[in-house]
Amino acid sequence: MSVIEGKKAKEILKKAEFIAVLTGSGISAESGIPTFRGNDGLWKKFSPEELSSFEGFYRNPAMVTEWYRYRRKIILGTKPNPAHLALADLERIVAEFYLITQNIDRLHQRAGSKKVIELHGNIMENYCMKCGKVFDIEEFDCVYEKFEDHVPRCECGGYIRPNVVWFGEPLPEEAFSEAYKAAVNCEVFISIGTSGAVRPAADLPRYAKYNGAYLIEINPERSYLTDIADLWVKGKAGEVLPQFVEEVKKLKGMK
Ligand SMILES: [Zn+2]
Known part of the structure; x- marks a missing residue:
């Protein structure tokens, strides 16, 4: 079964050369990182x-x-999971790619992603x-x-x-402005494992959509973004993203 459904989605992903991705705590949780306190x-x-x-x-x-x-x-x-690895792979097959993350764990970098924009800083520094x-x-x-x-x-x-970034603190200005630029200029914006409720990060998919990007959401459950998404791939990132990236490669004639 295909995870990229619909003719339009396939056509757009086949041609897309500028993809921006936003990841949230859902993708880290799949590596076993408790969303905030867990049950420590x-x-x-x-x-x-x-x-x-x-x-x-x-x-x-x-x-x-x-x-x-x-x-x-x-x-x-913990270790990067198949979703982190698939995103590092996706970066290699498009000309322009930005990975915007709300996570502080640096798992994207450990998976091999290069252009990572950290909206909430990182715990290693x-x-x-x-x-x-x-x-x-x-x-x-x-x-x-x-x-x-x-x-x-x-x-x-x-x-x-x-x-x-702590509660009540603003996001790092440079990171947010870079993320904003990626959102308004990309052809496809993919939101993964985020509730779409925590602003201003949650505004990014909306900026992308209003500026003409095709908006894809990957989430096991509905979020605040689902209603405006052009395509909702329902499932855990670690389960559906590797297949999603394989299908993009096929559409682009790389397989
Ligand atoms: Zn000092």
């Missing part, structure tokens, strides 16, 4: 705002630092709130070891925080 015993008693906001960090930087170290360890123990210096995992762990209170500080004295 110790952390269950804290609200997402306490663990992931500037105010929460300000009140208890040691706790928030531990929480992100814990999350990072879980993420480093930390930065100094005062001077902006960026610390990768090794550098961060090295500084972390030096502070008995588990609150690592930069040489300049500033607090070091994860490079992720």
